[in-house]
Amino acid sequence: MRYIKEDNKIIIYGLEEFNIEHILLCGQVFRFTFIDNKWIVYSVDKMAVIEEFKEENKAVITTENPDYFVDYFDLNTSYTLIKENLKKFNLKFLNDAIDSFYGLRILKQDIFEVFFSFLISSNNNIKKIQKIIERLSKKFGENKGSFYAFPTFNSLRTGTQQQFLDLGLGYRADYFVKTLKIMEKNSLQNLRLLSSQNIKKELMKYYGVGEKVADCVMLFGYNLSQSFPCDVWIEKMYNEYFEKETNRSVISKNLVNLFGNLSGYAQQYLFFHIRTIQSQKSKQI
DNA sequence: GGACAGGTGCGGT
DNA sequence: ACCGCACCTGTC
Secondary structure (H helix, E strand, O other): OEEEEOOOEEEEEOHHHOOHHHHHOOOOOOOEEEEOOEEEEEEOOEEEEEEEEHHHOEEEEEOOOHHHHHHHOOOOOOHHHHHHHHHOOOOHHHHHHHHHOOOOOOOOOOHHHHHHHHHHOOOOOHHHHHHHHHHHHHHHOOEOOOOEOOOOHHHHOOOOHHHHHHOOOOOHHHHHHHHHHHHOOOOHHHHOOOOHHHHHHHHOOOOOOOHHHHHHHHHHOOOOOOOOOOOHHHHHHHHHHOOOOOOHHHHHHHHHHHHHHHHHHHHHHHHHHHHHHHHHHHHHO
């Protein structure tokens, strides 16, 4: 895939490695909207407008921060290579998933935003998570004119349990209060320097962070692709295509052993695939 | 109404 | 270590 960076835009040639719907709808990111045939993506205090031109096989990203979004969309990584390597496993359902969601990419998101987004995600669905984050940004984030920035730590730590409850966090309000308290001493940035095993251990010390959320933060925030977040959907997939196993920790470990540093990519293709199949099934009924 | 959702912490073994 | 259970809240 080739791209050209200009003052206020990035032009991407080759949609086989960049499909904005596949990128945004695979569950890794929550702040985006679709207006007038264009996608708008928000990251921390920045925004980008993405428009695809299928007939010309190109996409145009308009933004005041092209450098930031080249990194955010990980445009210097070849997904053609990743897909080739994943296909070497000769798993039909994985190959089908890759063919269906060919233009998917794992975003390099801000660690703080990822952390708190996935702290909300426990026992929760994407739509609800998006609404909570929207309200959270409006309440605690900086007003940027056309949108609200994701809250900063200093802003969020002024929040009370009642305020978080009012935003619809439910029992996760407690996760926020306690985790923000812990975070006054340990910063997320410092964890970057540790081994992946220790990062996971440290992440799980925060209240409300279990293995699944930790794996998501590792994959989407620290870009450690040797992570395979296992939720109900991956569990279903594993039981259907691999073997019967109900312990999600075991499933995750087995899949990381199989896919190595391609785990995160395999997870995204498979997750999207199994969820799409499931929602098609429920529409038929 | 009641079951369920993209998990986690807690209290039992 | 390994289970089973309760849990806010919106949606079907």
